[in-house]
Each structure stands twice: as structure tokens, then as C-alpha cells.
Amino acid sequence: MSDYILQMMGITKSFPGVKALQDVTLAVARGEVHAVCGENGAGKSTLMKVLSGVYPHGTYDGEILLDSEPVSFRDIKDSERSGIVIIHQELALSPYLSVAENIFLGNERAARGFINWNETNVRAAELLRRVGLDLNPVTPAGDIGVGKQQLVEIAKALSKDVKLLILDEPTAALNDEDSQHLLGLVRGLREDGITCIIISHKLNEIRAIADSVTILRDGQTIETLSLQEDSVTEERIIKGMVGRELTNRYPDRTPDIGEEVLRVEDWTVHHPREHARTVIHNAHLTVRAGEIVGIAGLMGAGRTELAMSIFGRSYGSNISGKLYKNGREITARTVQEAIRHGIAYATEDRKRYGLNLIEDIKRNISASALTKLATRGWVDGGRETVVAQDYKSSMNIKAPSVAAVTGKLSGGNQQKVVLSKWMFADPDVLILDEPTRGIDVGAKYEIYTIINKLAAQGKAVVVISSELPELLGICDRIYTLAQGRITAEVPIAEATPERLMQYMTQEKE
Template identity: 75%
Template sequence: MSDHILQMRGITKSFPGVKALQDVNLSVRRGQIHAICGENGAGKSTLMKVLSGVYRHGTYEGEIVFDGEPCRFSGVRDSEQRGIVIIHQELALAPQLSIAENIFLGNERARRGLIDWNRTNHEAAQLLARVGLAENPTTTVSDIGVGKQQLVEIAKALSKEVRLLILDEPTAALNDEDSAHLLDLLRGLRDEGITCVIISHKLNEVISIADSITILRDGRTIETLDMAADEVTEDRIISGMVGRDLDHRFPPREPRIGDEVLRIEDWTVHSPVQHDRRVVSGVNLTLRRGEIVGLAGLMGAGRTELAMSVFGRSYGHRISGRIVKDGQPIELRSVRDAIRHGIAYATEDRKRYGLNLIEDIKRNVSASALGKLARRGWVDDNREYQVADGFRRDLNIKAPNVLSVTGNLSGGNQQKVVLSKWIFTDPDVLILDEPTRGIDVGAKYEIYTIINRLADEGKAILLISSELPELLGLSDRIYTLSAGRITGEVPRAEATQERLMTYMTKGQE
């Protein structure tokens, strides 16, 4: 029996005008966790879609050998019958169905044409126990969090007698606790003999869990590293991913901080669902021109709720407190009011709330400030194109032109479109909520450069991030939030991960 359970040889895959993969080779050892790293657009997800049959045989060049036998998959069902199961970054669960129904969807436990619900729920309970999820199988999927939904997907894969499990960015939307639990589960599956392939931008997690790492760049295989034999560091992986050394993860900046532009006083927000529950409580903070202010907090601390409530009360119930801009109290009762007063908010969920993915770049960029392009009630198409194209060039959005569909761009380029959209409103205050989530290190550096440039232009930036190194690398001052309350304010010179974490956990049970 071969030591390698999978070999992909000379894989080449093209789309109209784009060669996504070119002569890619991948070898995965049996019973290991094999990581695939690369920038957005490097071809990682495309390669896994070739392997899992999403892109059927005949639409690509090259050969797939699984467990010693050449494979020609005509669809996902073919690959699953061989024991290859892929879990995409966008989870494929039906939210209104139960956990058990989702686990066996398309693979129902039936007798004489009727679903055997006792068997379905019993087997689902066994699978849930195997992945460490103590939920009733009859619970509706929409009633559990993203971390638990990820475990349901793995239980679903186990029900198909998986031999090779592919996970695309499995921890991207998870908090630290859920991420740690998922990584422990993958280690347990490896001990059971299940081979895993994991795609991830979180290099610290990759180093902690992977037995070997293959690096892709621009659709080509760069190298495969053996964690046991090679001296593997984050810097070495990054160098392979971007083709150059990143001596500094964060671009240098000399802050030029001006006068106070925004003050939030005694800001309190109640949950729109549980009206008696405070999600933000008595928050006070200030922002100055040319300043990047970080906002740190654990999952559920109220960071996004605070940002959205300030941005024209787009979240919350019974909101109280005061907002002072340039020394004058202002009322922000709608998103339109916030934009009019020079406040912009780039959401953490760009795909759902930040962009229209089926529209082109041009329409997305102009969406928040069409009035600036209108003449007698009609949008000037030529001016709209020129403005969007200016942002495409200025922010280095990698697309042939601004008529390209936004949904076809990589995550980093989509984020640049989000930033373009809000920069076009010419805000004085820009709230950035997880601006680099799901983005590779090369694209992150470009986003950081844009953020620094906006601060240098005199914008006040409120930066929300779950990555403490990011906050430490960019912020001039950092507030910490815990259970809806500000628990600390730390200047850049005194900020450390340990100090921030101490403040972030104040008041936690």
C-alpha cells in the first residue's frame, strides 16, 4: 500500500481569460493533516474543487490518483463514494431543517421508502458525540452558532465514511475557543486514520496542526514543507506565498494626530430581540483626526453592536447617549444621517451586507453616494465609470476593468471595493469592522497601507479586529470592550497582547 493516499499531477484549470491552476502537483500522505497555503487567488479552492468533483473530469488537465487508483470524477457524488468529502467555507446546511436531517440529507436512513426517524436521530446522536457536540439531533440548525454548525458539517462528512476530509477556511468565522475545539477534533480524526486537507490563512493554526504544508502562488506549486524535517516558520511560509520577504507585517507610519472629531458619551444599546438585555452599556470614547483607534474584545463583547448602533442606529433597541462631532451634538437616526454627517461603516460581513456580489465594481463603488454623480436626477454613467476606475487604480483592485462582477474577485479585492465605496462618501470618521477577515497576508499588507494613508489624510479611524497583533501593529490607541462596557484605554507605547487580554476578560464569567 502506497504511503500517499492522494496524488494530483500536472493539474491545469482555466477559466475565460484566466489560468487558475498551471501544472500543480500535490501529494498527501495517509493519515496526516496536510495544509495548503497561498494568497487569495493562488488557486487553493480551485484545486480542491477539482479534487472533489465540483469541477468534473474533462474540464481540467492532469491526473488524480486516490489510494493508488486513477480517478475521473464526474461530480461530487462520485468523489464522496470514494470517501472524499469537502466542507466549503460557506457552510452548506439547510437552516430550517434539524441537525439530524442535515447530517443525512441526500443520504437518508429509510425503510420501505419512508424515513426511519428513530434510526436517523439515533445515528445522528452517535455522530454528534463523536465530534463532541452535545446537542439534541432534533434541534434546528438555525438555532445553533457557527462553531457548532461547523461540527455538524464534520458529522455529516463522517456519516459518508470519509477517508479524506477537505476543509476550506474552517476557522475563519470562529472565535478562539471554537477554533481550538475544531483543531483538537481534527487531531482526533487523524489519530483515527482519517486524512485531512486544510486550507487556512491563519498561519499560527497551520503550524500548530499540520504535518506538511504545500504552498501555492499564482496557480503554481511553490514547495511542500515537512513539519518534522524542515524548519518551518510563519515568515518562511509568507515568503513562499508572496514571493518576497515581509520584513515588516505592518507598513511604517508616523502619526499626525489632530483635533477631536468624534465623541461618544454614555452610549447604551439594548438587544433588538431581548429588549431588556443591554449589549452596549455606558460606553465613552473619542476619535481624533489622523488617529487610528483600535477596539478589542472577545466574541460577544459588543464591538459590532456598538459600531452599527452609532452608524445611524442600524442595530439595536432603546439606544441612548450622545454623539458629538466637531464639538457639536448630532442626531444620527438613520444611515443616511450618518453618511451626511461624515461617518462611514465598513461591515465585517462584506458578502452579505457590504457588497452586491452580482453587480459590477462600478455600481458597488457608487452605491453609497449616488447623489455626487447625479445631474437632474440622472446618474452620469461616464463620471461613475471614471470615479470607480480611479479607485481601481488607486487601491490596486485586481480586475481588468470596473465592469467586472464583484463576486468574481478574491476576498482581498472585494474588501478594497468595500473601502472604495466608503472612501467615495468622503467621511471624516471611518469605522472598519474586521477589515482583513478571510484575507491573506499579502492582501492584508495592502489593506494596512490604505488604512494608514486614510489616517494620514486626516480621517479618524475606528478599527475593530479580533487579531490582537493587527490592533497592536496599526493602532495609536486601543480601547478594550467586555460585556458591552469599556474596560480599558491603552496608548500604543503601553499596549501588549497580555495587557489587552486582561482588560478584555474583565467581567467575564
């Protein structure tokens, strides 16, 4: 038997107007963790969908060998029967079903048409213990955090006698602690003889966990590197991904900071359903024209809740406190009022809240400011197209045209559409929540450049990020948030990861 559990040879896959994969090769050794890297749109997820049967045999050219035998999968069930299981970046759990029901959904423990609930829950508990979760299997999946949901997905994969596990951006939405736990689990699976393919933009994690890495660029295989060799650095991987040296991950910037634009005073927010529970406690913050202000905090600290409550009270209940814009108190009780006052919020969940994925690029860009294109109540389609084409060009959105469906774009290009939408609205204050989540290092640099341009135009920019190096690389000041309280305001010249983490883990007084 070959040392390779998987060989993909000459894989070519096309969509209308674009060739996603062109003669791609991939060879994965038995029992290894094999990383697949590349910029957004390089073809990583498409290749894994070909492998797992999401794109069935006949819709692509090339050959797949599993255990040295040719395979041709008709659908995802077909690939699972061969021991290939994929966990997509967008988790597929039903929030209303129990953890046990989710684990065995489509793979029920049943006899004579009846589900054996005792066996289902007992077996689910065993799988949960295997992935390190101390969790009651009858708990609704919607009641647990994203990190635990990711582990439930792995437990679900293990219930299917997996021998090749594909993880697509498994730590993209996780904090550092949950990420380390998941990577430790992957190491354990390798020791159990399960081969893993991991797609990730976090190069430090790839170097820590993977045995080898295949780099894709523009739908083609560039090279496969052994990470057992000390000479393979993050910079070496980046060069393969972007086709050039990227010596500085953050663009140079000389701040030109003006007067205060937004001030938040005594801002208190309660939970939208549990009204007695305080989520944000007496928050104070300011941001000035031309300034980039960061908000750092662990998952659950209240970063997104704070931002959404400021943006037209789109989160929370019993909100108290004051907002000042250019020194004058304002009220922004709805999203429409916030936009009228020049406040914009780019959500961390662009797929769910930031974009209409079934609409085209043009409609998404114009959505936040249709009145700018309207005459007598009718949107001028010609002007709308011109505006969208201008942003497509200036933001380097990679798509055949502005008529391309937004849901078909890569994550980095979707994020550029989100930013284009709010740039078209021309706000004075732009709150960016995890603006580079799930985006490769090359696209991140482009996003940072756009943020710098916004600041240079005199916009007041607030960046929320779970990546401390990102905040340290682009911000002028950083607020830390812990348990719903702002614990410190740190000038960038005094900010270090250790100091920020100290404030981010500060206990309630």
C-alpha cells in the same frame, strides 16, 4: 498501495479572462494533515473545487489519482461516494432545520420513502459527541454559534464515511478558544486515520497542526515543505506565498493626530427582538482625526453590535445615548443620516452585507455615493467607470476589468472593493469591522497600508478585530469590550496581549 492517498498532476483550470490554475501538482500522504497556502487568488479554493467535483471532469486539464487509481468526478456527490468531503469557508447549514436534519441532509436515514427520525436523531447525537459537542440534535442550526456550526459541518462530513476531509478556512470566523477546539478535533481525526487537507491563512495554526504544506502562487505550485523540519518558519512560508521576504507584517507609520472627530456618550443598546435584554451598556468612546482606534473583545462581547448601532442604528432597539461629531451633537437614526454625517461602516460580513456579489466592481464602488455621479437624477456611466478604474489601479484590485463580477474575486480583492466603496463616499469616520478576515498575509499588508493612508488623510478610523497582534500592530489606542461594557481604554505604548485579554475577560461588576 502508494503512500499517497491523493495525487493531482498537471491541473490547469481557466475562466474567461483568467487562468486560475496552471500545471498544479499536489501529493497528499495517507493519514496526514496537509496544508495548502497561498495569497488570495492563488488558486487554493479552485484546486479544491476541482478535487471535490464542484468543477466536474472535463472542465479542467490534468489527472487526479485517489488511492493510485484515476478518478473523474461529475459532481460533488460523485466525489463524496469516493470518500472525499469538502467543508467550504461559507458554511452551508440551513438555519431553519435542526442540527440532525442538517447532518443528514441529502443523506437521509430512510426506508421505503419514510425518514426514520429516531435513527436520525440517535445517530446525529453520536456524531455530535464525536466532534465534542454536547448539543441536542433537534436544536435549530440557526440557534447555535459559528464555532458550533463549524463542528456540525464536520459531524456531517463524518456521517458520509469520509477518508479525505477538506477544510477551507475552518477557523476564519472563530475565536481563539473555538479555533483550538477545532484544531484538536483535526488531530483526533488524523489519529483515526482520516486524511485532512486544510486551507488557512493563519500560519501559526498551520505550523501547529500540519505535517506538510504546499504553497501556491499565481495559480502555480511553488513548493511542498515538510513541517516536521525545524527550519520551516512562518517567514519561510510567507516568502513562498508572496515571492519575497516580508520582514515587517505592519507598515511603518508616524501618527499625526488632530482634534476629536467622533464622541459616543452613555450609549446603550437593547436586543432588536428581546427588548428587555441590554447588549451594550453605557459605552463611551472617542476617536480623533488621523487616529486609528481599536476595539478588542471576545466573540459575543458586542463589538459588531456597538459599531452597527452607531452606524445609523442598523442594529438594536431602544437605543439611548449621544453622538457628537466635531463637538456638535448629531442624530443618525438611519444609515442614510449616518452617511450624510460622514460616518461609514465596513461590515465584517462583506459577502452578505458589504457587497452585491452579482454586480460588477464598478457598481459596487459607486453604490455608497451615487449622488456624486448623478446629473438630473441620472448616473453618468462614463464618470462611474473612470472612478472605478482609478480605484482599481490605486487599490491594486486584481481583476480583468471593472466590469468583472465582484463575487468572482478573491477575498482580499473583495475587501479592497469594500474599502474603495467607502473611500469614494469620503467619510470623516470609517469603522472597519474585521477588515482582514479570511485574507492572506500579503493582502493584509496592503489593507494595513490603505488604513494608514486614510489616517494620514485626517480620517478618524476605528478597527474592530479578533486578532490582538493586528490591533497592537496598527492602532494608537485600544478599547476593550466585555459582555457589552467597555472595560478599559489602553494607549498603544501600554498595551500587551496579556493586559488586553485581562480586560476582555473582565466580569460584570
